[in-house]
Amino acid sequence: MFKITTDLVKTLRELTGVGVIKCKKALIEANGDIKLAINNMRKLGQTSAAKKAIRLVTEGVVIGEVSMDRKLGALIELNCETDFMAKNSNFLSFGHEILKFVILNKIFKISELKKQFEEQRIEMIAKTGENINIRRIEILEGEKIGCYLHRFRIGVLVSAENADDELVKKIAMHIAASKPEYITPSDIPESVISHEHQIQLDIAMKSGKTNEIAEKIVIGRMNKFINNICLTSQQFIMDQKKTVGLLLTEQNARVINFINFELGEGIKDQR
Numbered sequence: 001m002f003k004i005t006t007d008l009v010k011t012l013r014e015l016t017g018v019g020v021i022k023c024k025k026a027l028i029e030a031n032g033d034i035k036l037a038i039n040n041m042r043k044l045g046q047t048s049a050a051k052k053a054i055r056l057v058t059e060g061v062v063i064g065e066v067s068m069d070r071k072l073g074a075l076i077e078l079n080c081e082t083d084f085m086a087k088n089s090n091f092l093s094f095g096h097e098i099l100k101f102v103i104l105n106k107i108f109k110i111s112e113l114k115k116q117f118e119e120q121r122i123e124m125i126a127k128t129g130e131n132i133n134i135r136r137i138e139i140l141e142g143e144k145i146g147c148y149l150h151r152f153r154i155g156v157l158v159s160a161e162n163a164d165d166e167l168v169k170k171i172a173m174h175i176a177a178s179k180p181e182y183i184t185p186s187d188i189p190e191s192v193i194s195h196e197h198q199i200q201l202d203i204a205m206k207s208g209k210t211n212e213i214a215e216k217i218v219i220g221r222m223n224k225f226i227n228n229i230c231l232t233s234q235q236f237i238m239d240q241k242k243t244v245g246l247l248l249t250e251q252n253a254r255v256i257n258f259i260n261f262e263l264g265e266g267i268k269d270q271r
Contacts, residue, residue, distance in 0.1 A: 002031045002032030003032070004024060004027045004028055004032060008027060008032065008034070009023050009024050009027060011034065012026065012027060012034055012037055012038070015034070015038060015123055015126045015127050016038060016041060016126045017126060017129075018041060022041070023037075026038075026040055026041050035119065035123075038119075038122065038123065038126070039119075042122065057079035057080055057081050057130075057131050057132065057133045057135075058079065058081075058264050058267050059079065059080050059081060059082055059083050059085065059086050059263075059264075060077065060078050060079035060080045060086050060133075060135075060263060060264075061077075061078055061086050061091070061092065061095060061152040061153075061263065062075065062076070062077050062149065062152060062153060062154060062155035062261045062262070062263050063075070063076055063078070063092070063095045063096065063099065063149060063152060063155065064076070064099070064147040064148075064149055064155045064156075064157060065096070065099040065100070065103060065147065066103075066145050066146070066147045066157075067103050067145075070144055070145050070146075070165070071141060071142065071143070071144075071145060072103060072106070072139060072140070072141045072145060073103075073139065073140050073145040073146075073147050073157045074099050074102045074103055074108065074137060074138070074139045074140075074157075075137065075138055075139075075147075075155045075156075075157055075259055075261050076095055076098055076099055076102070076134070076136070076137040077135045077136050077137070077155075077261055077263065078091070078094065078095040078098070078132070078133070078134055078135065079132065079133045079135050079264075079267075080128075080130050080131070080132050080133075081130040081131055082130060085128060085130045086152070088128070090124070090128075091124070091128075091132070092152075094117075094120065094121075094124060094132075097117075097120075098113060098117055098134065098137070101113075101116065101117075102137060102139060103139075106139070108137050108138060108139045110134065110135075110136060110137060113134055113137060114134055117134065121133075121134065135267075136261075138157075138259050138261075140157040140158075140159050140257060140258075140259055141159070142159030142160070142161070142256055142257065143159070143160070143161045143162075143256075144159070144160050144161065144163050144164075144165075144168055145157060145158070145159055145168070146158045146160065146163075146165065146168030146169050146171065146172045147169075147172060148169055148172035148173050148175075148176055150176050152263070153262065153263040154176045154260070154261065154262050154263070155176075155260075155261040156172040156173075156175045156176045156258060156259065156260050156261075157172070157258060157259045158171050158172045158175065158255060158257075158258045159255070159256040159257040159258065160253055160254060160255050160256060161253065161254045161256060162251070162252055162253045162254065163248075163251065163253035163254075167247075167251055167253060170238060171231075171244065171248075171255060171258075172258070173237070173238075174231075174234070174236060174237045174238070174244060175231065175258055175260055176260070177237050178231075178234050178237060179260065180229055180230055180231040180234055180258075181229040181230075182229055182230050182231065183230065183231045183232060183255055183256075183257075183258070184230055184231070184232050184233075184245075185226050185230050185232075185233060187230070188226065188229070188230070193222075193226075196222065196225050197218060197222055200217075200218045200221045200222060200225075201214060201215075201218050204217045204218055204221075231244050231245075231255060231258070232244050232245030232248065232255075233245060
């Protein structure tokens with residue numbers, strides 16, 4: 001029979017927040033296997049991690065990584081409860097471990113990742129006292145993948161053709177700052193154009209303008225709307241004298257796709 005030491009009981013207690021007697025009993029039943037003991041305790045609803053796991057998580061980090069050949073990149077949003085926890089080295093290491101697994105195995109289904117890392121997640125919840133959630137992850141593949149992270153709160157992946165590392169990084173930095181929704185005007189769905197056009201027309205007509213003047217006003221406003229949401233139409237943040245489209249043309253390069261994550265976007269406070 002495996003000897004249950006005081007240190008072993010102490011370790012399990014720190015991981016679960018459960019009393020000494022229950023920890024010792026769980027270790028005896030698991031023959032000293034801490035992971036098995038934690039799983040058994042979870043099934044019995046004894047670990048404090050079970051209660052912590054229902055708490056809302058709105059803080060955390062957005063981190064990204066690119067493969068060695070720069071043909072695949074991944075972004076992950078890993079959430080916790082406090083900004084203090086988001087800066088914890090073990091928390092960040094957990095995120096990078098997930099990213100490495102994704103890049104190595106090309107698995108990015110959130111359900112599969114949660115299953116793969118559930119045991120580690122529960123152990124961290126029990127140890128840190130905070131709920132932790134693997135919220136979302138996406139990968140991008142292409143000829144050249146670039147990644148830019150801003151203070152672990154914004155992450156951008158860019159897929160480009162005929163572009164060097166420096167150009168791809170600059171484009172990613174621009175996307176983080178300017179937040180385009182599409183690459184070119186032709187990528188905007190007709191429904192989006194029609195919806196915005198009707199809004200601008202209604203605004204112009206309410207101002208008492210004639211139909212002819214209202215249409216001219218709308219044309220100007222629609223051009224501005226399109227320029228604001230399209231990457232190639234935006235003024236390049238590092239050189240306001242040119243658009244991103246002109247920059248790409250000068251380099252004979254092309255952006256194929258991009259992904260932009262912002263920490264906490266879409267999370268609703270349900271408390």
